[in-house]
Amino acid sequence: MAQPSPEQPRTRTPLPKSQLAATWLIQLAEPITATVIFPFAPEAIRRTGITRGDESKTGYYAGITESAFFITEALTVYFWGRASDRFGRRPILILGPLGLSFAMVGFGLSNKFWLLVLFRCLQGVFNGNIGVAKTVIAELTDDTNVGDAFAVTPFLWSVGVTIGPILGGLLANPQDRWPIFNDSPLFREHHYLLPCLAAGGLSFAIFIVSLVTLKETHPNLAKKAKPNSRTPLLQDGRPTVDYGAAGEEGHQEPAKPLRSPPLSEVATRSVMVVIGNYCLMSFNNASLDVLTPLMYSTSIPAGGLGLTPFKIGRIMFAFGVVNAVMQIGLTSFLIRRWGAPKTFTVSAFCGLLAFTAFSCESYLARLAGYIDWRVILALVVQWSFAIMISPTYGAAHVLIVHSAPSPEALATTNGLAQMLCSATRALAPTAASSLFALSLETHALGGFLVYALLIFSMTVLVWWSLMLPRVSLGK
Template sequence: MSTVSIRDGPIPQRTPLPKLQLFIIFLIQLAEPITATVIFPFVNQAVRDTGIINGDERKTGYYAGLIGSVFFFAEAVTVFHWGWISDRLGRRPILLLGPLGLASAMFSFGLSKGFIPMVVSRAIQGVFNGNLGVAKTVIAEITDSSNIADAYAIMPMTWSTGATLGPIIGGLLSQPADRWPRLFGNQFFHTHPYFLPCAVAGLLAFLSAAIAFFGLKESLPSKQKKHLSQEEQLEVHSTTPLLVQDATNYGSNDPPPKADDTSPAPFSALLIPQVLIPILVYMMIAFVDMSSITLLPLVYSTSIPVGGLGLDAYHIGILLSIFGFVNALVQLFLLGKFIRRFGPRRICMAAQISYFLNAALYPVLIGFARRAGYVDLKTWMVVAAQLVLRLTNGMAWGVYIHRSFLLLEKLTESTLGSIQVIIVDSAPSRASLGATNGMAQAVGCIARSIGPSLASSLFSVTLERNSAGGNMVYIVLAGCALSGLALTFILPQKLRQS
């Protein structure tokens, strides 16, 4: 893909980054993926411990999936409102309130002994996890066109670092009374075996709020006592496309669109195949990806006789953290080269194929474990193959510096995933970019909200009824991946703006 530029005249000298302010913002953002992923290694066992499944391990999926879905649903219905409130009350109060709410939700989850309190705690966490859009707005307000790309380039590593640390904390520190009885052998940690990892994640969120309280400055122009020209105020205040886009763009790293002097196109202008087909592919990727993420720890934690691997939270946490670390390296060093070499369409195809293969490996994985009676070398080799395939999945969402986005946005560089590149390119005009992204993210969030509950419930139905020999859930997931693959064939072979 050719690199293009729309700069007129000499390249302006880069303004130094406001390092302290960026450090605080990224510290707040770091707390979000940590608190989001810390429960992954132990959430299925925590559901079983509540007694709601009445000892029937096959029913775990019904309830674990609800915990996964309620998080994304709560975030989706509230994140836009955080941005709206920040436009009126200021960015600083919202960025302070977010990690404080996360800390409270984590402590609440760790102390929960029943299923309903767990769901409520996770929903509260989803509500307060929605300040990513506000954080990106702040970055846009404290930088300019000469250094905004440098600021946004740090965001992928912030997310990847948090997504790597979360499972490590969750897997290593869960059930401490059994692992370190001399230190944590008291009755409290026997009664609340998952409080320690939740407390550590909550304390990290609280620490980020404390540092922000003393160091974070307000960036909303109306709250600053500065005299800006009318043109500057227009550029800084035009955050609506960002807020629309960020209403569900959890974990994404797209910079906010800048102001444009062209009137936005009507919504009906987006209802064309050029826009709808990439968004449909985006929806399928979101659904299959969240379903796969939900199934992996669910299968790994289910006992071997029932249809899993019988791994404990510690080993699941280690596996997830290894994947997170390697995935971050792949995203950072290889994804951009792959997309430039093969194009975003082929990367999307490769991701869908890897989703299919990942689902197809589950029966093999479970078969090896059942025949051996434990997780033997062959089983571990299949686990490793699944994690490698997950790296290809990540490329569909991966982040890289894509200069051709300059044709659509007045930024020096932008971070986009492969399918996001196609979605951006499908926008009828630059003025409709925010609406195009907003519609895509809304559809994607709906898929991410449905995926965990549907996949885990189907997992339980499959085990209870022994559907298709206990493989129905994997057949359905593989079928969804093939459907997504079929849709990628009607994506444009070349970007219009290449």
């Protein structure tokens, strides 16, 4: 059969939706469990007594709590990836939501600060397999549909950050909101157990579904499938590995063992440029996630908006719904239309504009003494730009996959990217919340020091993104 001309556009391969759906569900557990505590975390920290009644110190301890999640994720993500090379993708993936369900319940039962940190660490450990999920997606796709598959990731994050905050805001302090919980000593003692039970229950349901439906994708451990027309990702023009497909004579070739390449072979210049941009974007976005409930819950005279956990949850829920709707098809469309590098740059610039709104909101709230229409307008503008941050992740995942030096290096490249990303995200909560507290205590730059530094960080990201390598995707 004649081979198609290199110039001829390749037919886009249909996505293997059943297996991708199981992997996407596991990815969905991360944003839900990560964001469910956002509406009530500052209040929960104050209730432990660790701040001794000093509102300005909440930021320091909020940073420790949030950083614990990303530090433990960073310490384990690379090893989860290596473990998946040895034991298979499936057992490593399904272990994540199971562990998350127990860690969330433990967090909800904690009334001491050190216990909050401990169970937040465990959440980070069981979220460390997120790099394995990205490897599975790459193994299930080829270069004609990889952009479509990874475009779902920011959509899932949008759905997760919609579900998580509304659970946290709506279900926190149930004894004060619903009569059915008034006489419950359990919920009167543990004010935040109900939202943690809800998030943990969703994680356990995801564990059950993935246990039943998820199949192994590791080339050497998966059951041999019938040959099909799909071209495995990264094989075009690169060294290939024979995974036991039948040869022309009809006999089965033994599968070659895959070698896990050392970091020195993986950390090429193009790989590190992509990972560097991915890490800095993750740092800035994690800072946005931490500052939002912290700034919104701080009193207006102190530089915040004085909102309750319920109101914060409603704002984050509204953003999440709009963001989820917008991400349906948006990321894949932008990547196909502009390419992954340009999509990343434009989205990063929108993130820069979103950060500038914090200082406007604080200034306008203090000027009026309450939340007036100008503050509401600033909130709408902020979250309108924040919606465009999500496509950076889909673009970054495509760039990471295509920058991998070989198919054998795919899992290690994803593991390295996730490890370094988690490390930088671990710095973000402590850095952002501590700078927030420092800005309030010292009144540096009128209390806006933290916003000025993060705006500078986003400006550096936009400039650095112009150096991203160009990739060619199937149309």
